[in-house]
Amino acid sequence: MSQTRIDFRQTKFLISAPDIAHLDKHLPGDVGVEIAFAGRSNAGKSSALNALTEQKNLARTSKTPGRTQLINVFELDEHRRLVDLPGYGFAKVPLEMKRKWQNALGEYLQKRECLSGVVVLMDIRHPLKDLDRQMIEWSVASQIPVLALLTKSDKLSQSEKMKTVNTVRKELAEFGDWVAVESFSALKGTGKPKVLSILEAWCNPDWLNDQIAEGKAE
Template sequence: MTESRIDFRKAKFLISAPDIAHLDQYLPGDIGVEIAFAGRSNAGKSSALNALTEQKSLARTSKTPGRTQLINVFELDADRRLVDLPGYGFAQVPLALKNKWQQALGEYLQKRACLSGVVVLMDIRHPLKDLDRQMIEWAVLSNIPVLALLTKADKLTQSIKMKTVNEVRKALADYGDKVQVEPFSSLKGTGKPKVLSILNDWCHPAWLPEQQALREQTEQE
């Protein structure tokens, strides 16, 4: 059966949650499909979400990195969601709060059974900081595929951009096909078709039909 193409332009805001526990109360982790977006607070995460969905203000951008510290969920359809995780590594908050969010992000990756992929966004000029590597490792160890998205690709020349992409691919080569690396520019649209293709594949995990059938059976009983 041919997989349906997901129209990411139909994404709409669903809910904000302060932590994983509150999210699970509203959206149990074994229902539907989630694709998470994670990254340092200056990685251009909101801009990337807006560009991919062709909406100017789906995800709120801020001149103050790390200002939004909520889990924001956007619905694609009845079964599929995009999840904007709080930016990590933000500087202007207490260390205790930073540590709390690092723990919460790890918990999200390890416990959300509906998670089918994680996009880890990194400024192409400053990739693979310690927290980026930790996020990627958390996801891989949880058997979640990763797209390492190198944002702001328009800031570099073509030659330097591809040199950086190849260096990051080499650095993550030990993870094999569990991690893909792609350049991206919210401003120029660089990499957008490739990213949407990957996200579309993640929207159709092998376990979704079985989950849907089980849910229909439960509703009929």
């Protein structure tokens, strides 16, 4: 089955929800393909989504990290979606709210059958914090491929950037092909073609193409 080309510039906002139960109510079932974006609240998640889709305001950015308290779903086409998960580990909010976000993250990763891949975004200057590692381990344990995306790469020199990428790849080598590591700059656009190629591959699992061909994924 040939791979369907995805125009990420056509991405549009679909829905916001506080938890997976609300997603189930408002989405057409746990079907198709979803790619989740997760990361600490200061990892530049919204900026990365805007840069990858070439839309300035698709995902809301804020000078105060941690404002994204909902699961935000964006539609690529009728079968494929990008999911912006609540940021974790930084926001100055009550502990009860943090626990609620963590529960939503864990529930989504463990129960969402249509999840095809997880992008774990980390500031390249501060990679692999405890919650980042936990997110990667959760995903791999569920047999979901991960892209460890080292953001804000424009903040480092070329040599520093490559050194950090190689260090992170070495530290995540135990997960084999389940985890890819790439650097990215939303400001400069560096790394964008590689990231899009990975996302496009995740958008095209053989089972989805077979469903579409047979007219089942409608």
